[in-house]
Amino acid sequence: MRIVIATEAQFHRTEDGRVLAPDSALGYAAWVHYLGVFDQILIAARVTRRSAQGAAGLPVEGPGVRVLPLPAYQGIGGYLRRRGALSAAVRQAVAEHRGTAADTTAFLALVPGLVGTALTRELNRQGLPFGLEVVGDVAEVLADRRIVSAAAGRMLARQCQQARAVSYVTRTVLQGRYPARADVPTVSCPRVRLEEEDFVAGSRPAPDGWGAVGARHPHPARTVRLLTIGSQERTYKGHDVLVDAVALMRSEGLRPEVTIVGDGRHHDEIVRRAAAHGLGDTVRFVRRLGSRPEVRAALDATDVFVLPSRTEGLPRVLVEAAARALPAVASAVGGVVEILPPRDLVPPDQPRRLAESLTDLIASPDRYAAASERNLATAREYSLDRLRPIRLSFHRTLREITVSADGSDATGRHSHAPAGSLAGPGR
Known part of the structure; x- marks a missing residue:
């Protein structure tokens, strides 16, 4: 068949x-x-x-x-x-x-x-x-x-x-x-298709030197690396929101390095937005990652995954990031709320809230380590x-x-008798 x-x-x-x-x-x-x-x-x-x-x-x-x-x-x-x-x-x-x-x-x-x-x-x-x-x-x-x-x-x-x-x-x-x-x-x-090679062996601690002088003013010993991945064919993935959030973080004295992976009709528009904020030395654009090993390498080379989407079903890339024990901050849309706890969620289309959540995560090594351990355990549920x-x-x-379906009723419409129940979460 x-x-x-x-x-x-x-x-x-x-x-x-x-x-x-x-x-x-x-x-x-x-x-x-x-x-x-x-x-x-x-x-x-x-x-x-x-x-x-x-x-x-x-x-x-x-x-x-x-x-x-x-x-x-x-x-x-x-x-x-x-x-x-x-x-x-x-x-x-x-x-x-x-x-x-x-x-x-x-x-x-x-x-x-x-x-x-x-x-x-x-x-x-x-x-x-x-x-x-x-x-x-x-x-x-x-x-x-x-x-x-x-x-x-x-x-x-x-x-x-x-x-x-x-x-x-x-x-x-x-x-x-x-x-x-x-x-x-x-x-x-x-x-989602997570095979054993997609998982890391254990959670990751906060990078050396991360901490805070005051709850809202982190001063990490090295640059914070942020990553987002998603199509730019439409504006659903909120890459413009991340650019605005990074501009706000810079205004507070924090200078993260950001990699935005994506391509599509809105790519040039997002690049221009970053330039207008003066983020040419802060935001790096990569049009695509061609293979799963390249995606894993990009995730392993970052500190925090960011998904500022305006809409989602169950975002595959967020689960892939969790499988690399990567802490994440994301919009509270669709199935994202089933992956991350409320503390790591922000409303969509609110760059200031996104900037604040990222700053707070960077300021708390304990929160970072706990998020890494929790996300890795969550990803195992999607193996x-x-x-x-x-x-x-x-x-x-x-x-x-x-x-x-060959047994249709007199009207030619097929009957709706159940074909049997399915095992699995959600039913």
């Missing part, structure tokens, strides 16, 4: 036919785990054309994994202009791959997202069952547009009520906001060995639901 997966990710196809993911988390390794249950993975995603010389990223396609290219667009305006073409492409993909009793296709939508919504709309139209992976909160994503946010939230809630199986990246946060029907199997399974059986159980349930 094959599975068609709709994702909001955008890939690049080069002149020589390769399909590349700009984010290392979306390369081939991110999709092969579905092959534990399904024979072929078909990824329905937007694809743009890039020259082989100018393209960078990790290959997406490989044995058992192929991309179904959809029309590319950027933002809501681009979507509205290409909505008809997107719907037609999704309709064609379903028609070509829906399969027969002897050659069945399962369907899975990663939501929220316009591509996932296009797929679920078409599947509902045809009365075909589907599963969902709920990877974020659309209400947070669109918080600055209240009417649109409310409508999108209702759409996601409706999708969760229509799905035949639902996987959430959080333990309770997204489940509470967008519940599935009571008779539908659900799991809590973050899109591949613990998540693999939950993930496989969800995939098997989705497969069973698809196979049994």
